[in-house]
Every structure is written in structure tokens, then in C-alpha cells.
Amino acid sequence: MIDILTSYTFIIVALGTVILGIASGIIGTVSVIKGQSLIGDAVGHATFPGVVLAFMLVGTRETLALALGALLLGIVAFFFIQVITEHSRITLDGALALVLSSFFGLGMALMSFVQGNPDFDGTQGLSDYIFGQAAYMLRSDVYLILVASIISLMIFIIFYSQLKIYVFDPVYSRSIGISNKMMNFMILAITITLIAVGLKAVGAILIVNLLIAPAVIGQLWSNRFSHVLAIAGIAGAVSAFTGTYISTAGNNIATGPAIILVLSTMVLLSLLFARKGLLRRSMLKKKAGEY
Structure with missing residues (x-):
């Protein structure tokens, strides 16, 4: 255990995932409260074809280029969601399902194309963007997550009121x-x-959970907005660190699923034991019945 915690690779990977977990937990809380969490799910799936298209254009798996491709396709996906809901009779949930499946299907089709094409070399790591594999994160990946997270949190703090x-x-x-x-x-x-910057760590399929689950945990433990944000950030950090450790210590365990499993466990425990959890509610009802 000590060897893993003190290894350079683990420190780099854990730093990246923890920072991402804090930022995602805080920012995701706003989306959850506003009822827009499923938009993040659709956008998360839609970013995967952007990763593959960026690879096809630049010919390398350079993190910044792939993240920019993911960002661009995420914006395009959100634009399509807006157009579909505003100019048709399709409801928001229908538009989300349509965009999610269409864009992710496009990504898988492009992935199959480049993997079977001899003109494209170095496609092995692209599959990591589906489920996430932080074990292969480089220092440049952590820097990108650090910059994006700090900027995001600064904007959030400036416009907090x-x-x-x-x-x-x-x-x-x-x-x-x-x-x-x-x-x-x-x-x-x-x-x-x-x-976009968290795809390599958590993956396109699971990244939305890092935005939603910490917010759910925070809301189960507190009613105050500032406290919910703090709890969500802590939950994101703890799950990211623990999941990264499990992924590093285990064999062939992808980082994304490990982080999400830890988060899901924290959600389950919160549902049972939190201030607004099931056990506390049942105890309050029992006391009310006695009086």
C-alpha cells in the first residue's frame, strides 16, 4: 500500500482525478438542481466522436488536440439538442436520447474505421476514452485538467452570487x-x-456520474447550498482518490469504473444514513408516531 501511495505514477494520476472530482462535483451540483443533468449525459457520450475525429485529423493522441475535438463535438451536440427541442415536437428527453445514441454510434463507427485502417497508427489508446484509464495519464494530461478545473472554479466563484x-x-x-x-x-x-478534459480519466460513458453523484450526496446531507457544494466537492475528491488507488492496485481494473463504483457506494450509504436518508426518516416517523 505504501509503495503505491508514494509512487510517482500514482501521485500524478491521483492529482489529476482528484482535481477533476472536486470541480465536477461542484459544477455538477448546479446542473442537478436545475434539472439539466441528463444534458451532461448526452454531451458526454457525444464527445467521443470528437476524440476520434481529432485523432484522424492530427494523426496523434496528443491530449490537448483530442480534448479540443471532444469540446467541439460537445458544443455541436448541445446545439442539436436546442434545435430539436425548439423547432420540433420532440420533447427534451427524446432529443437527449436521439443525440446521445446518434453521436456515440458515430464515435464507435469511426473507431472501427480507424482501427481497421492501416493509414492510422497508434489507435490502441483511443478505446480508453470510452471507459477511462487514468493509469496512462501523463503529466501534460494532469496539467490540462488542472488548468481547466481552476478556470472553471474561478468563474464559478466570481459569479457565485x-x-x-x-x-x-x-x-x-x-x-x-x-x-x-x-x-x-x-x-x-x-x-x-x-x-472534455476528463474523458481520459473517467471515460465518455461514465463521466456524467462524476457530475451527478456528488451533487446527490451533497443534497442528502444538507439543505444549504454552500454546504451541498462543499460536500459534493469532497465526495468527488474522495471517490476519485479511492477509485484511482483501486485501479492502480488491482489488475486490469479501469479507473473510470473504479471511481464510479466508489461513488455509487457513497450514494447508497448516504441514502441510508444521511440527514435526509431513509433510516433517519423512518426514525423521525417512528418518534412522531409515539407522540
């Missing part, structure tokens, strides 16, 4: 001059950015 009003009272926020469209776009832009 406006965001808080927008989240809980959009009518009042509009009346005092806060642009709800700008707030919504800002959160979605930050979310797409975190998804």
Missing part, C-alpha cells in the same frame, strides 16, 4: 438584471469543458 439567485429564483434574477441565458450558457460551457 448571481448563480445562486439564478438557480433558486430565476424570475427574481431576471428582474434584477441577471441574464438567465448567460448563466445557463456559462454552466453548460464549464460542464462541457470538464467533460
Whole structure:
């Protein structure tokens, strides 16, 4: 155990995933409260073809190029969701399902094409972007996550007061001059950015869980927005560190699934023992019945 915790590779990987977990937990809380968490799911799946297309264009698995490709396709996917919901009778959940399956199917088709094409070399690592494999993260990957997460958190802190009003009272926020469209776009832009840089660590399929589960944990333990944000950030960090350790210590265990399993366990424990958990509710009902 000590050897793993002190190894350079583990420290680099854990630093990247923990930072990503903190930022994703905090930013994802806003999306969950606003009921937009499934948009992140659709966008997360839609970023995968962007990774493959970027690889096809640049010919290398350079992290920044692949992240930019993922970011671009995430924006395109969100644009399609908006167009479908605003200019057709298809509901939001239908549009999300359509975009998610179509874009991810495109990514898998492109993946099959490049893997069977002798003109493209070095495709082995692309499959890691589906489920995530942080064990192969480089220092440059951690720097990219660090920069994206710090910028995202700085933007969140700067606009914290406006965001808080927008989240809980959009009518009042509009009346005092806060642009709800700008707030919504800002959160979605930050979310797409975190998804793009976190694909290598967690994967396109599982990245949305890192945005949703910490927020659920935070809401189960507290009603205060600031406390929910803090708990969500801590939950994201703890799950990222523990999942990375399990992935490093185990054999052939992908980092993304390991992190999500730890998060799911934390959600289950919170559902049972948290302030608003099932056991506490049953105890309060029992006491109320006695009186």
C-alpha cells in the first residue's frame, strides 16, 4: 500500500482525478438542481466522436488536440439538442436520447474505421476514452485538467452570487438584471469543458456520474447550498482518490469504473444514513408516531 501511495505514477494520476472530482462535483451540483443533468449525459457520450475525429485529423493522441475535438463535438451536440427541442415536437428527453445514441454510434463507427485502417497508427489508446484509464495519464494530461478545473472554479466563484439567485429564483434574477441565458450558457460551457478534459480519466460513458453523484450526496446531507457544494466537492475528491488507488492496485481494473463504483457506494450509504436518508426518516416517523 505504501509503495503505491508514494509512487510517482500514482501521485500524478491521483492529482489529476482528484482535481477533476472536486470541480465536477461542484459544477455538477448546479446542473442537478436545475434539472439539466441528463444534458451532461448526452454531451458526454457525444464527445467521443470528437476524440476520434481529432485523432484522424492530427494523426496523434496528443491530449490537448483530442480534448479540443471532444469540446467541439460537445458544443455541436448541445446545439442539436436546442434545435430539436425548439423547432420540433420532440420533447427534451427524446432529443437527449436521439443525440446521445446518434453521436456515440458515430464515435464507435469511426473507431472501427480507424482501427481497421492501416493509414492510422497508434489507435490502441483511443478505446480508453470510452471507459477511462487514468493509469496512462501523463503529466501534460494532469496539467490540462488542472488548468481547466481552476478556470472553471474561478468563474464559478466570481459569479457565485448571481448563480445562486439564478438557480433558486430565476424570475427574481431576471428582474434584477441577471441574464438567465448567460448563466445557463456559462454552466453548460464549464460542464462541457470538464467533460472534455476528463474523458481520459473517467471515460465518455461514465463521466456524467462524476457530475451527478456528488451533487446527490451533497443534497442528502444538507439543505444549504454552500454546504451541498462543499460536500459534493469532497465526495468527488474522495471517490476519485479511492477509485484511482483501486485501479492502480488491482489488475486490469479501469479507473473510470473504479471511481464510479466508489461513488455509487457513497450514494447508497448516504441514502441510508444521511440527514435526509431513509433510516433517519423512518426514525423521525417512528418518534412522531409515539407522540
